[in-house]
Every structure is written in structure tokens, then in C-alpha cells.
Amino acid sequence: GESVGLHLPTLSVQEGDNSIINCAYSNSASDYFIWYKQESGKGPQFIIDIRSNMDKRQGQRVTVLLNKTVKHLSLQIAATQPGDSAVYFCAENIRSSYKLIFGSGTRLLVRP
């Protein structure tokens, strides 16, 4: 079935560096994409979203980029901090429905 594809890597970055987490999606009908952060022992927490009519959206220290041509989504975290250590999930939403399809997650480790 169609799904958001995300390899399950562990990304290790130095505190203060920028982090880039990537995600590939397969459903061209998806029109809304979301990044969630999940800290150990907690539920996923919304970070930022982007609609398919946008290429870029910025939040506080985070930027999401969408490349519809290659069906690729990325989350950039500026000046990564220890509190950013978590698993990050991308999710896609099809035609503004109630269904979110989650990727498998990327673990971000921040080295002090």
C-alpha cells in the first residue's frame, strides 16, 4: 500500500549544528504534510506542517521543505539543542481527510 517512506536511521549531530531529517512519500494525492517529535516515554508532538501548495515553511528554529517533484520532505532544525533529541516522524494527509499516514521515524541524537 501507499505509505510515507522513511528509513530508520539515527542522526547524530553536535550541539549547535544544524540538523536535516529527510522523508520520502509515495502518494501524489497527499496535500498536507506534518512533522511530529516523540520524546522517550511520551506521545508524538506536533512540530510544523506544510500544505502541498507551498515549498517551504518556517517556524521557530525549524524549517520544512517540500519537493513535490521528487516527493521529498525535509525538516531542518537550526542550532540543534540537547532537548531536540527525540524520534521525528513525518506524516502525510490525503485530501484533507482524517487519516494521517506516519513514517517509521528517525532518531536524532544531539552530542554535547
Added chain:
Amino acid sequence: DAGVIQSPRHEVTEMGQEVTLRCKPISGHNSLFWYRQTMMRGLELLIYFNNNVPIDDSGMPEDRFSAKMPNASFSTLKIQPSEPRDSAVYFCASSRYDGYAGELFFGEGSRLTVL
């Protein structure tokens, strides 16, 4: 705001026992979701309620699973009888939107271990 509240946080039970997980969504949110998270399958949608009505239960694994939402502030997910393969973290999430996922607010989850 207290956020989505789930109980119990941890449950260890024997195979064949009944398990009931509870959820209190954020006040004013019209949509409620139950998800299951495992290492093998990631986050899976089990069931979606809108205005207390089950809209889509196609993700419920089998008849051993059932969910109810008797009012806007309470939902339960029941497994009877439980099996070891049901071991997972079960999340409840709520959203202010109708028929549209939007931003989901997740609870902290109920970690279920079936021995």
C-alpha cells in the same frame, strides 16, 4: 489545558485477560483517534470518532478489540481476550477539526505488556 489524558500508563497482564484503556480528550475537540505503536509497524490508526460517533474502525485488528465513546470527554479501548501480540503502546489523540486530521494532540500513551 491538561492535554489528552490516558490511563493506565503501564499495564502488565496475562494472556486471556481483559484490558481496558481510557482516554480523556482535550475539551472542545470533536475528533478522537486511537493509535497503536510498535517497533515493527510504527504508528497505526485503530479507530476514529467524530462527535462521539465511530466513523472508521477499519484499523481495529480483530473482534477482540472494541472502542467506545459514551460522551465527549471519555473513550475506552478494550481488548478481550488479550494476546501477547497485542503488546504495544496505545495512544489516544484528539483534534479540534471535524473529518480532518489537522494537528493531533496525543496523550502520553498506555504501554501494554501481555505475558
